[in-house]
Amino acid sequence: MTTQTRRQFLASSAGLVIGVSLPLKGRAQSGAAAVMTTGDAGEGTFAPNAFVRVAPDDTVTFICKHIEFGQGPYTGLATLVADEMDARWDQMRVESAPANDELYKNLFFGLQATGGSTAMANSWMQMRQAGAAARAMLVAAAAEEWGVDAAGITVAQGVVRHEGSGQSATFGDLAEAAARQDVPVEPAVKNPSEFTYIGTDMPKVDSRAKSNGTATFTMDVYRDGMEYVVVRHPDVMGATVAGFDATEAEKVRGVTAVRQIPQGVAVYATSTAAAIKGRNALSVEWDMSAAETRSSAEITAAFREAAQSQGLIVEEAGDSAAAIEGAATVHEAEFTFPYLAHATLEPMDAVLEVREGTAEIWMGAQFPGFDKGAVVQTLGLDPEKVTMNVMFAGGSFGRRAQTVPQIGSEIAEIAKAAGGDGAWKLIWTREDDMTGGFYRPLTVHKLRGGLDADGNIVGWEDRIVNQSIINGTMLDQGNPEDPTAYEGSTKMPYNLPNLTVDWVRMESPVPVLWWRSVGHTHTAYATEVFLDELLEKAGKDAVQGRLDLLKEDAGRDRAVLERVAEMAGWDGNRVKGDRAYGVALHESFSTYCAMIAEVSDDGGTPRVHKVWVAVDCGIAVNPNVIRAQIEGGLGYGLGSALYNALTLGEGGVVQERNFDTYRMLRITEMPEVEVEIIASDADPTGIGEPGTPPIAPAVANAWRALKGEAPRNLPMVS
Amino acid sequence: MATFTVNGKSVTLDVDDDTPLLWALRDELRLTGTKFGCGIAQCGACTVMLDGAPVRSCQTQVGTLDGAEITTIEGLDGPEAEAVQNAWTKIDVPQCGWCQSGQVMAATALLKDTPKPSDADIDNAMWGNVCRCATYVRIRAAIHDAADTLEG
Numbered sequence A: 001m002t003t004q005t006r007r008q009f010l011a012s013s014a015g016l017v018i019g020v021s022l023p024l025k026g027r028a029q030s031g032a033a034a035v036m037t038t039g040d041a042g043e044g045t046f047a048p049n050a051f052v053r054v055a056p057d058d059t060v061t062f063i064c065k066h067i068e069f070g071q072g073p074y075t076g077l078a079t080l081v082a083d084e085m086d087a088r089w090d091q092m093r094v095e096s097a098p099a100n101d102e103l104y105k106n107l108f109f110g111l112q113a114t115g116g117s118t119a120m121a122n123s124w125m126q127m128r129q130a131g132a133a134a135r136a137m138l139v140a141a142a143a144e145e146w147g148v149d150a151a152g153i154t155v156a157q158g159v160v161r162h163e164g165s166g167q168s169a170t171f172g173d174l175a176e177a178a179a180r181q182d183v184p185v186e187p188a189v190k191n192p193s194e195f196t197y198i199g200t201d202m203p204k205v206d207s208r209a210k211s212n213g214t215a216t217f218t219m220d221v222y223r224d225g226m227e228y229v230v231v232r233h234p235d236v237m238g239a240t241v242a243g244f245d246a247t248e249a250e251k252v253r254g255v256t257a258v259r260q261i262p263q264g265v266a267v268y269a270t271s272t273a274a275a276i277k278g279r280n281a282l283s284v285e286w287d288m289s290a291a292e293t294r295s296s297a298e299i300t301a302a303f304r305e306a307a308q309s310q311g312l313i314v315e316e317a318g319d320s321a322a323a324i325e326g327a328a329t330v331h332e333a334e335f336t337f338p339y340l341a342h343a344t345l346e347p348m349d350a351v352l353e354v355r356e357g358t359a360e361i362w363m364g365a366q367f368p369g370f371d372k373g374a375v376v377q378t379l380g381l382d383p384e385k386v387t388m389n390v391m392f393a394g395g396s397f398g399r400r401a402q403t404v405p406q407i408g409s410e411i412a413e414i415a416k417a418a419g420g421d422g423a424w425k426l427i428w429t430r431e432d433d434m435t436g437g438f439y440r441p442l443t444v445h446k447l448r449g450g451l452d453a454d455g456n457i458v459g460w461e462d463r464i465v466n467q468s469i470i471n472g473t474m475l476d477q478g479n480p481e482d483p484t485a486y487e488g489s490t491k492m493p494y495n496l497p498n499l500t501v502d503w504v505r506m507e508s509p510v511p512v513l514w515w516r517s518v519g520h521t522h523t524a525y526a527t528e529v530f531l532d533e534l535l536e537k538a539g540k541d542a543v544q545g546r547l548d549l550l551k552e553d554a555g556r557d558r559a560v561l562e563r564v565a566e567m568a569g570w571d572g573n574r575v576k577g578d579r580a581y582g583v584a585l586h587e588s589f590s591t592y593c594a595m596i597a598e599v600s601d602d603g604g605t606p607r608v609h610k611v612w613v614a615v616d617c618g619i620a621v622n623p624n625v626i627r628a629q630i631e632g633g634l635g636y637g638l639g640s641a642l643y644n645a646l647t648l649g650e651g652g653v654v655q656e657r658n659f660d661t662y663r664m665l666r667i668t669e670m671p672e673v674e675v676e677i678i679a680s681d682a683d684p685t686g687i688g689e690p691g692t693p694p695i696a697p698a699v700a701n702a703w704r705a706l707k708g709e710a711p712r713n714l715p716m717v718s
Numbered sequence B: 001m002a003t004f005t006v007n008g009k010s011v012t013l014d015v016d017d018d019t020p021l022l023w024a025l026r027d028e029l030r031l032t033g034t035k036f037g038c039g040i041a042q043c044g045a046c047t048v049m050l051d052g053a054p055v056r057s058c059q060t061q062v063g064t065l066d067g068a069e070i071t072t073i074e075g076l077d078g079p080e081a082e083a084v085q086n087a088w089t090k091i092d093v094p095q096c097g098w099c100q101s102g103q104v105m106a107a108t109a110l111l112k113d114t115p116k117p118s119d120a121d122i123d124n125a126m127w128g129n130v131c132r133c134a135t136y137v138r139i140r141a142a143i144h145d146a147a148d149t150l151e152g
């Protein structure tokens, strides 16, 4: 085992890229988002790396580099650490890491970021090594204290023991001595057969606090002398303030100031209620010169027009045009998908306190470095003096992974306009949240397929027309391609010898963003509905037809499809009584997922009674969390597919401003869900998003069995 | 100016009569367990008990509350609340958690009225509480579990 002295280690700080051996410097400064905080590392605390702290009171605090907004990283990643340390589950605590793009980077992205269902996948080895290093140092400390050979020491349930001498100690007892040990650079991790927690339903660390109102979110942060701020944003995307009259707003009791900022007109008050009331009394004139004044209908028409011409070819095999030309049967379809709002139940918000050149931010940021950077830049502060507390967030679904730091910039501008020291809480109302942009891109798919006389698919073409999420943002690498626009239409698991997938990139001032499962939100629908139709035209069964079409190396796709068919008792009869059954298979984020939906016709609206799901996400670290993410992911996808469109009306004004018009799936509409997880020894992959893509095509395919046609334009109910 | 009881304590608030109870609870009393989701009585995140019945605090004006008794998630107690919160934890209902104070309030009110609710009773009592994370499968299971616990 390579070792390094603790001192060398600390000295080498910033550039160190060894997975586990991250220095103390920059570790969690604040437990604001902690589930059960132990406070700052005190006297005698052992902190072997940036992720683990062992306190003399025998608590083990795991510092989580990923934000918790419901997908379970606090629990899942703490499980890895606890398992490798052989800790007791009830001694584990979880705290949120502060913003530090070096220490707490997502190993897939190179900066601190949560997204793309990567929390488990990128942390899998890193957190296990973090736990293993801590364990090795505790063992070394015990060996030294007891004067015994480390090889004779065992660790179980948070107790370090030496059978030969009869000595034992808790982690807390050894914390101080462990801190003096060398830090192993590449600590050995367990064999899977040695796992004690990994693979079991460990209880979630945050369930209690989220059931009794004590979990602290951004909106729950209060600072002395804090002002509450709401901003009058434009009704139309891209409009800017031309002028405003604050006379009436300033008369509202509790309103302290009204100031223009680049994002709109900010109303400062002594309470949220007063700020909202003040905003209602404002009158603002808008400069529309850079605004998107087209309606969704006009944008859709322009996108459909653009779908007539070829775009950038992003995947090609054989000669699809010739194959379709010579086909016995040609099938064509065009699908349109609306803009969608993430509609996190906690709307966007942030708290910022500035005192004598230092600043502290509280926010549910998926890219905390970006938002911190916005505050640093806007206020001209020293980055070392700005602290970011990454808070629990009331949902994200991609919304808080801001490719431009929308909220960080807005709270910074609020502080800048106020000038000097102070504390401010920015609250977006639901109306701000719905009209604030950063939607799932409006998308058109145009597909063509050809069958030969035997029903084989000889040609496949899919043209995707939409805006780019990446290009023109802080993540733009200058590539003409942007896979987030069409992922899932490419690299399909099926044998399609003649295939062309091309992308027509559109421009609009409407900002777009990743929305739970990103490109897969529309590609899964377009490809799996279209394929289902082709298979039927070919006289093939929806399940067997897919199995026959799968590539040789698509074993994991095959396994989930076969399993789900067994679970649902699929027998080829798509309609039984008033119920119909539809299947869909779609891999996203390296997780394989197949669903079968049972659907009936409820007065012209699909009613989904039951969904069977088979999923393969590699080693199932916490099956309970995986099932929960499948349930939630498919519920999220189902509600949107059935009901949601974020529509720009005449002049570009957003029509759906709250839940009265942007309808949320409710408990009465949630199907029964049965999930099976395929046993696997592959490294874990993502689970936050893969449950979303297959539900809409599964429902549409069932609906087609019932009604003859699958919906071409989403949402299904309008 | 209104005087009413919150979690058993008398409070007098010097705020405009049309101030939503939600913001008074949060900003004046710092009872932050009650959440804001929509402001128009469409989501239930702000659910509190008013004289024992669940109401939307975002649409309840402080000026109407003279003499009323309000219970928030912080003051929720009794066997039903305990059974609900234990079931919520055991079944790991919450995901992001933002809706869950409201869900717990609504579920507790349901069990006080209907100790052994059917699925239809659950639908009736809970449909007004949105969960954007779609934890509905577990909400239903946890209510049944809590009912079983109460039955003993």
Ligand code: FES
Pocket (backbone or CB within 6 Å): B035, B036, B037, B038, B039, B040, B041, B042, B043, B044, B045, B046, B047, B056, B057, B058, B059
């Ligand atoms: S905030 Fe009151 S019902 Fe939504």
Ligand code: FES
Pocket (backbone or CB within 6 Å): A070, A345, A394, A395, B094, B095, B096, B097, B098, B099, B100, B130, B131, B132, B133, B134, B135
């Ligand atoms: S748990 Fe996220 S909204 Fe219900």
